Amino acid sequence: MLKVALAQLRVHARRFIAVGLAVMLGVAFVSAALTVGATTKATLGASIGASYAKADLVVSGPEGLGVPPAAVGTFEALPEVTAVYGLERAYAQLTTGSRTSSAALTNTAPGELDTAEVTQGSAPSGPNEVAIDSASAARLEVAPGDTVAIDAGGPSTDPAGALTVTGLTAPSPDPTLADTVQVLAPASLVRAATGGDTIVRHIQLAVAPGADPAAVASAASAALNDLPADQREGVIVRTAAEQTTADVASLSNGDDILTAVLLAFAAVSVLVAGLVISNTFSVLVAQRTRELALLRTIGAERRQIRRSVLVEAGVVGLVASVLGVLLAVGVLAVLVGLARRTDVGSVAVLAVPPSAVVAGLVVGVLMTLLAAVVPARAATHVAPLAALRPSGPTDAKSRSGRVRLAAGVMALVAGGGLLLLGAWSAGLVPAVAGGGVSFLGVVLLAPFFVPSSVAAVGRVARPLGVAGQLASLNAVRNPARTTASSSALIVGVTLVTMMIVGAQTARTSFDAELAENYAVDVQVSGLGGAPGAAGRPPGATPSTADAETLLGVEGVKSAVELTPVVLSTDEEGGWLVYAADPEELAAVLRSQDAVLTDGMVLAPQALQQPELTLNAANGPTTLPVTATDSAFFVPLITEATAEQLGGTSPEALAAYIEGTGGSSGQAPANAALADYLGTTFWLQLDDGLDGPALSELKSRLVAAAGVSEYQVTGSAIERVAYNEIIDLLLLIVTALLAVAVLIALIGVANTLSLSVLERRRENSLLRALGLTKRQLRGMLAVEAVLIAGVAALLGTVLGIGYGVLGAQSALGDLAAVRLSLPVGQIAAVLAVAVAAGLLASVLPARRAARLSPVAGLAAD
Helix, strand or coil: CHHHHHHHHHHCHHHHHHHHHHHHHHHHHHHHHHHHHHHHHHHHHHHHHHHHCCCCEEEECCCCCCECCHHHHHHHCCCCEEEEEEEEEEEEEEEECCEEEEEEEEECCCHHHCCCCEEEECCCCCCCEEEEEHHHHHHHCCCCCCEEEEECCCCCCCCCCCEEEEEEECCCCCHHHCCCEEEEECHHHHHHHCCCCCCEEEEEEEECCCCCHHHHHHHHHHHHHHCCHHHHCCCEEEEHHHHHHHHHHHHHCCCCHHHHHHHHHHHHHHHHHHHHHHHHHHHHHHHCHHHHHHHHHCCCCHHHHHHHHHHHHHHHHHHHHHHHHHHHHHHHHHHHHHHHCCCCCCCCCCCCCHHHHHHHHHHHHHHHHHHHHHHHHHHHHCCHHHHCCCCCCCCCCCHHHHHHHHHHHHHHHHHHHHHHHHHHHCCHHHHHHHHHHHHHHHHHHHHHHHHHHHHHHHHHHHHHCHHHHHHHHHCCCCHHHHHHHHHHHHHHHHHHHHHHHHHHHHHHHHHHHHHHHECCCEEEEEECCCCCCCCCCCCCCCCCCCHHHHHCCCCEEEEEEEEEEEEECHHHCCCEEEEECHHHHHHHCCCCCCCCCCCCEEECCCCCCCEEEECECCCCEEEEEEECCCCECCCEEEHHHHHHHCCECHHHHHHHHHHCCCCHHHCCCCCCHHHHHCEEEEEEECCCCCHHHHHHHHHHHHHHHCCCHHHEECHHHHHHHHHHHHHHHHHHHHHHHHHHHHHHHHHHHHHHHHHHHHCHHHHHHHHHCCCCHHHHHHHHHHHHHHHHHHHHHHHHHHHHHHHHHHHHHHHCCCCCCCCCCCHHHHHHHHHHHHHHHHHHCHHHHHHHHHCCHHHHHHCC
């Protein structure tokens, strides 16, 4: 029987192509998920390990506490140690003209342990010299010879004076330094940024040539005993490789979320592939009923027949699994190669763990064998004459039908209840569990509604003539096969539609929430304030931008200036109150319900008290309060009311300045709040600006106003950030789910191909009776469109329901969920599914049309 099974594979290899493709794609997904996780860790290790590239040993302390500075001198005394580098790092604000950025200051290392690569100029050597990474220098328009200022942001530290940039360095691949300006500086400057304290993150040791690193590590550990017990607690000496491994584990917290997510999508692909494989082997076994019956008559036992079918499945699964693993590794190797050509991914490393190979092979072979078990049993239990007839629909009156119906209804009801509970309580865990169980119920119940759905839709095809009538009948001639093909596609389309609807609902909900909480599109704050005030770094050049400057930026429709004028009393909460022109304010507010008039305070949602007492220069004044619905708002009064109040009292101003960490000497006692804090502008933007346009507009506002990016906020900016995240997640998830849909469409094509082989005599008879080649191709095309179209339609309906309930479960605690159906995208999914079904019919139809009627009728 082994020879018979291998002969079947050799002679009828084309029949197993679709099975092999389904297995290969499913296995590739599994192997890719595990390889991506290992590659990410290896790349992370390479990037972190670059910091220890010249070190033999690394001494580290408890996480977040560092190493005692005294240990540096202790290790320098060891005879086998040639160089010691105690890495010190501080975070501060770097000011270049009017621009401020977050910077990470790292002290210079001795030559033996220096990993910084100077690309232009020279490394810093004097106390007031620094080097900046080239990427940040290009962004900040800094070149060697320029001067910058650094401030740690606390009142206990004095800002550094003018610092000379002596050179540019290659950006460090260390992920902890991402999105910050990397500054190489003398240790004295780093310590000044930490208030004069010496904080050693870790110590690197270079071992003398020929020395045993393990022996030196033991000696270094023993040397730690000279330190006080409380200082050496938790300090450990590792090799550079061991320290890299520990750092990677610390960053990932021992969790591999990315791999878990990818494996979840791989599980979906494996499930769809299993449905396709089972359906394919069912048809193959039915086609070979006479052959198998003949083998039984000449002495083959049932177990031998069953074993031959499983051998075929095992060989196909093994070959396809090997190809799937090679496909995953090849694709990732190409991606890593492309990443290495970029600055960001220059240290990318491809890592193929043994688990990726073993798991891929095991999953592929096991999946194929399990999917072939039922067809293998059918090969030994069905009588030859009965097997020649297509299997009928699942009968609810039969024992197996009753069991399937009961299990499906129970899963649907229980899962649906959990899903509704998750949506009602905004609980994601019960919603996910409920969604999975309820969808299992849908799959179990599919044989009871899919064939009838295809038959109902098939009536639409009958006006197409003979081809349409035959297609509508053929599509449901084998209900079990139709259900299996449709179920695989339903899974993929449901998940894709669910993500599209969920993403659109999330986007609409966040947009509405932002519109409710933000009164205006954009806020530009802190213009013209004193250095050190309102978050302005010391040494920064005050901006002189005004409303006319901002209105000149393309995309800005209207603007209003808000001037801080008075403070409320401490008993009233110490609110900072701004003055604005009522007409200009009305032009920028998105809500027309908020109206500013003389003699009142227009306040944010949080200020619910009916009156507010202001600490005015002309004496305490109490004004009525009208609260808006916006959370991100400031208390406002009209300019006329502010003039009557005379501004804030000198005592209140001095107390406010000292309370914000400044010195009352930074502003005269009789100065206005605006002289110290600067002014704020609210802007209304042109309607219809998309994400890229808003991002470009923000950059233009930053340049025009001469402020930092964090000083430009508002609902429009927040909307861009949310939408970018949602779009990225949707793109990734849809791309991953597309693999499952592709496998399902392979199943549709396979069903048609095997149907063509199974109906050779029938198709040839139709040709002999006058059916043209064009009509035959049209019949198969309509048949494919019916199967794919009905599956896509059912999947779309299910996806909309799951998407809405899933969005409510995930976002219920964050915002009021507002249903939004992306009709265009849903229609596109339906169109793609139908078009793909039509494309899947091309090869089977071509094969059927090329067969001569005489040859087909002669086939046994």
